[in-house]
Amino acid sequence: MQPRIQITGLCCALxxxxxxNDGVGSERRMTPLVNAVQRVEKSVVNIHTEKTxxxxxxxxxxxxxxxxxxxxxxxxRGYIVTNEHVIHNVDQDAIRVELIDGxxxxxxxxxxxxxxxxxxxxxxxxxxxxxxPFGTSCDLMRGETVFAVGNAFGYTHTITRGIIxxxxxxVEVNEKIGYKNLxxxxxxxxxxxxxxxxxxxxxxxxxxxxxxxxxxxRIGFTIPIDDARRTISRLLDNEKFGTYHGLLTKDVRSPExxxxxxxxxxxxxxxxxxxxxxxxxxxxxxxxxxxDRADFERALLGINPGKExxxxxxxxxxxxxxxxxxxxxxxxPLTNIVARANNGDTSSYRGDTPQQMVWRILGLRFRSISQxxxxxxxxxxxxxxxQVIEVRANGPAAAKGVKSGDVVVGLALWExxxxxxxxxxxxxxxxxxxxxxAASELAPVKCHIIRGEQIIEKTLSxxxxx
Numbered sequence: 335m336q337p338r339i340q341i342t343g344l345c346c347a348l349x350x351x352x353x354x355n356d357g358v359g360s361e362r363r364m365t366p367l368v369n370a371v372q373r374v375e376k377s378v379v380n381i382h383t384e385k386t387x388x389x390x391x392x393x394x395x396x397x398x399x400x401x402x403x404x405x406x407x408x409x410x411r412g413y414i415v416t417n418e419h420v421i422h423n424v425d426q427d428a429i430r431v432e433l434i435d436g437x438x439x440x441x442x443x444x445x446x447x448x449x450x451x452x453x454x455x456x457x458x459x460x461x462x463x464x465x466x467p468f469g470t471s472c473d474l475m476r477g478e479t480v481f482a483v484g485n486a487f488g489y490t491h492t493i494t495r496g497i498i499x500x501x502x503x504x505v506e507v508n509e510k511i512g513y514k515n516l517x518x519x520x521x522x523x524x525x526x527x528x529x530x531x532x533x534x535x536x537x538x539x540x541x542x543x544x545x546x547x548x549x550x551x552r553i554g555f556t557i558p559i560d561d562a563r564r565t566i567s568r569l570l571d572n573e574k575f576g577t578y579h580g581l582l583t584k585d586v587r588s589p590e591x592x593x594x595x596x597x598x599x600x601x602x603x604x605x606x607x608x609x610x611x612x613x614x615x616x617x618x619x620x621x622x623x624x625x626d627r628a629d630f631e632r633a634l635l636g637i638n639p640g641k642e643x644x645x646x647x648x649x650x651x652x653x654x655x656x657x658x659x660x661x662x663x664x665x666x667p668l669t670n671i672v673a674r675a676n677n678g679d680t681s682s683y684r685g686d687t688p689q690q691m692v693w694r695i696l697g698l699r700f701r702s703i704s705q706x707x708x709x710x711x712x713x714x715x716x717x718x719x720x721q722v723i724e725v726r727a728n729g730p731a732a733a734k735g736v737k738s739g740d741v742v743v744g745l746a747l748w749e750x751x752x753x754x755x756x757x758x759x760x761x762x763x764x765x766x767x768x769x770x771x772a773a774s775e776l777a778p779v780k781c782h783i784i785r786g787e788q789i790i791e792k793t794l795s796x797x798x799x800x
Contacts, residue, residue, distance in 0.1 A: 523554025697729020
């Protein structure tokens with residue numbers, strides 16, 4: 335019996351060794367590249383299109399041409415970004431999206447920007463879709479390993495690896511079409527890859543693949559994701575879909591942070607009424623964590639006017655919860671006035687009264703008019719205005735074409751329906767510019783004017799120092 339026990343023990347030892355080595359082998363194969371691919375691949379889709387060409391000269395019937403491309407899921411409800419040229423002039427009822435598991439559904443074009451070559455399409459699979467993890471293109475390095483995912487030559491979800499070869503490339507496709515500030519990569523970008531992601535080893539999308547160099551090998555080009563996200567935010571702008579929030583923001587990008595900061599609000603807009611303030615960092619809108627304007631716009635998609643959306647901001651180091659009531663698109667101001675002036679500000683230059691200051695600096699005399707004295711079509715947009723009753727000949731305002739009877743409704747970013755609003759706007763503009771300007775310089779100040787039934791703009795010159 336002893337030999338049989340030894341043989342059995344040897345078999346167990348060999349089996350254990352095989353299992354251990356197999357585990358080590360699997361770990362060794364699970365490289366950073368594989369991890370990155372697995373993180374992003376489910377949020378990449380294949381796009382199939384058809385285009386009807388003119389009648390065949392021989393057979394006399396229209397010809398169907400199949401097209402292909404790639405897209406990246408930007409919202410779990412089925413919003414997908416791709417290249418505009420992927421869906422350009424295709425049959426709108428023949429756009430199909432295919433997920434990694436092979437399921438397909440019809441898609442509709444939502445919006446597009448031909449100049450930036452980006453488009454948003456929407457598909458409904460009846461379930462939430464995985465949103466791509468987006469990185470930043472502000473810290474890319476030449477030589478950095480990247481990979482592309484795409485519908486290359488119709489071979490779905492093909493992975494090609496390479497490096498970032500160069501940054502800031504300008505590429506002319508033809509006399510009418512050109513791209514600026516592209517990423518150059520030697521990861522193979524093949525026909526069908528258009529609209530798909532270029533991804534870093536963290537599994538983050540750092541660009542949208544757009545073009546290849548005809549006749550050249552391993553030279554492909556990609557729209558940096560920071561540029562693409564700015565375009566995506568415009569394509570998802572809620573005003574395109576009939577709603578309005580009135581929030582002005584700026585995206586802040588660095589290797590350490592991605593955030594959206596409030597720069598202002600339209601006067602009396604939903605954002606203003608919600609209490610959003612310049613400098614607030616928006617952390618969350620509804621259920622969406624916000625890292626840029628594109629996130630904020632998509633968070634509000636499909637929410638009807640009058641509904642409230644919870645918004646969380648970071649203000650002075652603390653989180654603040656607000657409620658944003660969605661407005662209708664028609665409620666948007668007709669000018670770029672974005673803030674309410676301080677009614678109590680009566681400070682002025684040289685100790686002048688507000689009226690004296692305005693006459694001396696601009697050569698204008700005003701009288702306040704109420705909201706119901708404005709032309710009917712502007713009454714819901716403005717609380718009132720300042721009607722010009724006298725213009726000094728050869729004065730600064732006269733030189734810019736301001737006329738008696740004009741009604742000023744805004745100066746720079748601020749509304750204006752009281753004379754103290756003018757003082758406030760001038761002082762705020764002066765404070766914001768004086769630090770980096772010479773005392774002798776003049777600052778341009780935009781003046782929003784109702785003339786007859788039209789809104790016009792005049793740029794007046796404001797001395798930074800008295």
